Amino acid sequence: xxxxxxxxxxxxAGNAGLDAAYAKQGEARPADYLALLKPRVMSLVVFTGLxxxxxxxxxxxxxxxxxxxxxxxxxxGASGAINMWYDADIDAVMARTQGRPIPQGLVTPDEALGxxxxxxxxxxxxxxxxxxxxxxxxxxxxxxxxxxxxxxWLKRRTPQNIVIGxxxxxxxxxxxxxxxxxxxxxxxxxxxAIIFMxxxxxxxxxxxxxxxxxxxxxxxxxxxxxxxxxxxxxxxIYSLLLVPLTLSPWFLGLVGPLYGVGAxxxxxxxxxxxxxxxxxxxxxxxKHMFAYSILYLFLLFALLLAEHGLGLGx
Amino acid sequence: xxxxxxxxxxxxxxxxxIALAVVLFALVALFYFITIAKMTxxxxx
Numbered sequence: 001x002x003x004x005x006x007x008x009x010x011x012x013a014g015n016a017g018l019d020a021a022y023a024k025q026g027e028a029r030p031a032d033y034l035a036l037l038k039p040r041v042m043s044l045v046v047f048t049g050l051x052x053x054x055x056x057x058x059x060x061x062x063x064x065x066x067x068x069x070x071x072x073x074x075x076x077g078a079s080g081a082i083n084m085w086y087d088a089d090i091d092a093v094m095a096r097t098q099g100r101p102i103p104q105g106l107v108t109p110d111e112a113l114g115x116x117x118x119x120x121x122x123x124x125x126x127x128x129x130x131x132x133x134x135x136x137x138x139x140x141x142x143x144x145x146x147x148x149x150x151x152x153w154l155k156r157r158t159p160q161n162i163v164i165g166x167x168x169x170x171x172x173x174x175x176x177x178x179x180x181x182x183x184x185x186x187x188x189x190x191x192x193a194i195i196f197m198x199x200x201x202x203x204x205x206x207x208x209x210x211x212x213x214x215x216x217x218x219x220x221x222x223x224x225x226x227x228x229x230x231x232x233x234x235x236x237i238y239s240l241l242l243v244p245l246t247l248s249p250w251f252l253g254l255v256g257p258l259y260g261v262g263a264x265x266x267x268x269x270x271x272x273x274x275x276x277x278x279x280x281x282x283x284x285x286x287k288h289m290f291a292y293s294i295l296y297l298f299l300l301f302a303l304l305l306a307e308h309g310l311g312l313g314x
Numbered sequence: 315x316x317x318x319x320x321x322x323x324x325x326x327x328x329x330x331x332i333a334l335a336v337v338l339f340a341l342v343a344l345f346y347f348i349t350i351a352k353m354t355x356x357x358x359x
Binding site: 027029062063067 | 344352
């Protein structure tokens with residue numbers, strides 16, 4: 001199947017489902033608006049932002065640090081709400097996303113768009129006024145990248161969608177760092193690169209066992225366009241690039257041995273899972289990889305936090 | 315006089331209004347503490 005067959009068409013089945021769902025307008029609870037912010041994604045984003053903020057040299061008043069994290073959380077969530085507005089048609093036909101507030105008819109697309117836009121602008125302005133405008137600019141870039149580059153441009157056009165679009169999820173450590181220092185240096189850029197390189201194996205593992213869902217929705221994820229075998233090979237390649245990259249902050253003397261040894265052990269297990277996907281068939285290894293990849297990223301950043309807290313950093 | 319039982323829609327609207335009030339008060343508190351921090355605290359120049 002060529003990429004062209006997917007390009008930028010609204011999903012008609014999804015649109016029909018949405019029309020039926022809007023009969024339930026006005027039934028939104030506060031929890032439905034919260035769901036628009038993708039709280040599970042938000043939690044990992046906030047955590048990586050926190051690590052950037054803690055590792056940065058210098059001091060930020062605790063109130064302003066909390067404000068910075070709040071702005072990262074709200075900004076990330078707001079871009080998720082705009083994503084749900086734009087992707088409502090494909091969310092309605094995918095099993096994984098059918099329960100979201102818009103396909104359920106609990107929140108109208110216009111409400112989600114307004115909610116997302118107001119929170120996006122507010123998070124950037126508050127970050128700029130309360131913390132600094134460098135952090136605010138990177139936050140604005142993050143929101144813009146996720147909404148315009150990933151959601152509107154890449155997602156329905158190319159199997160490289162989550163490779164390039166992954167940058168949006170990789171910015172938070174840079175925002176956290178910039179909130180303290182007002183600029184950037186090598187370590188936050190490496191943290192960005194780690195999340196950027198982690199994103200493809202993470203999402204392709206999911207796409208391997210959800211490929212029918214993506215195909216039905218017309219999203220050209222790699223398994224749909226290039227097949228399972230190529231996807232398994234790409235997961236292995238990206239994993240081989242990712243693990244040395246996670247060790248680079250240690251090799252460059254930017255962090256200490258606790259992180260270095262921990263990242264090596266965690267990375268070895270990541271490679272084992274990637275190898276099992278590459279050489280195997282079926283969904284089991286992919287499901288293990290998807291679940292472990294979330295834990296992996298969390299533990300990598302937790303190691304940085306622990307090392308800094310224990311005073312063992314470089 | 316007996317009060318009319320609240321419909322499900324009323325309950326949802328009430329929950330939304332309470333949530334909005336909580337968010338507004340939280341914002342007031344946040345801006346207050348930001349102001350105090352900016353007046354007294356350390357932040358990057």
